[in-house]
Amino acid sequence: MPLISIVTPSHNSARFVSETIQSVLDQSFVEWEMIIVDDFSTDDSVEMIKAFVERDSRINLIRLTKNSGAALARNAAIEVAKGRYIAFLDSDDLWLPYKLEKQLAFMQANNYPFAYTAYDKIDEEGLVLGRIGAPGKVSYSDLLKTCSIGCLTAMYDADFFGKIYMPVNTKREDFATWLKLLKEVDYAYGLNENLAQYRVYKNQTSANKAKMAKENWRLYRDVERLSFLTATYYFSHYAIRGFLRTKFPVLARRLGMLD
Structure with a gap:
């Protein structure tokens, strides 16, 4: 076994x-x-x-x-x-x-x-x-x-x-x-x-990232059944972290977002 x-x-x-x-x-x-x-x-x-x-x-x-x-x-x-x-x-x-x-x-x-x-x-x-x-x-x-x-x-x-x-x-x-x-x-x-x-x-492009963001929002609202305000709170964290990891990786690493 x-x-x-x-x-x-x-x-x-x-x-x-x-x-x-x-x-x-x-x-x-x-x-x-x-x-x-x-x-x-x-x-x-x-x-x-x-x-x-x-x-x-x-x-x-x-x-x-x-x-x-x-x-x-x-x-x-x-x-x-x-x-x-x-x-x-x-x-x-x-x-x-x-x-x-x-x-x-x-x-x-x-x-x-x-x-x-x-x-x-x-x-x-x-x-x-x-x-x-x-x-x-x-x-x-x-x-x-x-x-x-x-x-x-x-x-x-x-x-x-x-x-x-x-x-x-x-x-x-x-x-x-x-x-x-x-x-x-x-x-x-x-x-x-x-x-x-x-x-x-x-071929993983910004278009894929946009789709992923949309899917994250759907996850919060349709799967986890979070209220609009609660979903917005968590989505803002997701969006800000994603932006920093993509555009400012050095800063993101210092903030503990990469490792």
Whole structure:
């Protein structure tokens, strides 16, 4: 029985998925299962994943019959997960070799049911662009101001929470999931050590940022059901922090917004 279940949605990920899977195979901690859910890919990624499945019985592939989005793909993996701990890794991101070992030890030594780590941002070629730190702890209110938990670093104890599924009525499904968990506990706890690498793409433009801001507002109002004034308060924090991180990164770092 695996101790950790790794949830990996995949859609047309042929360029990076082999590297992602290899980063799991390279983990110093070995009691895991990796559940990859193919979201109706049209490239060669399924064949690439199958090659790993044939080599290692800890890797499992689920294929969806239509393109359903990351939330439904992750939920399909969570549904069949056997591990006590649920961890997340998208098909273009990477883990460093001691990620699972160090994060699990951090959680078990302190009896933390929900934890995350710091991580690097990398470009399409794997070059490090910058660091995103992990605050020592965040509450529900803290997280509403800015989502400081990277999906590729989050891990929760399903024995404590039960299986928590991602909401499908928002494009900020990971953010919404962390908020759901933080309604059950006072804090999520951060291990401020770079243990993962998040891939950033050239086509991530200001238009994407505008869409993300709109989705954040929808999350506050439609998912969390915050009042207009409360949503405006938290959105102002989100907007100001985002502006400073983008336009004045040195100042943002001094204010603790980058690490």
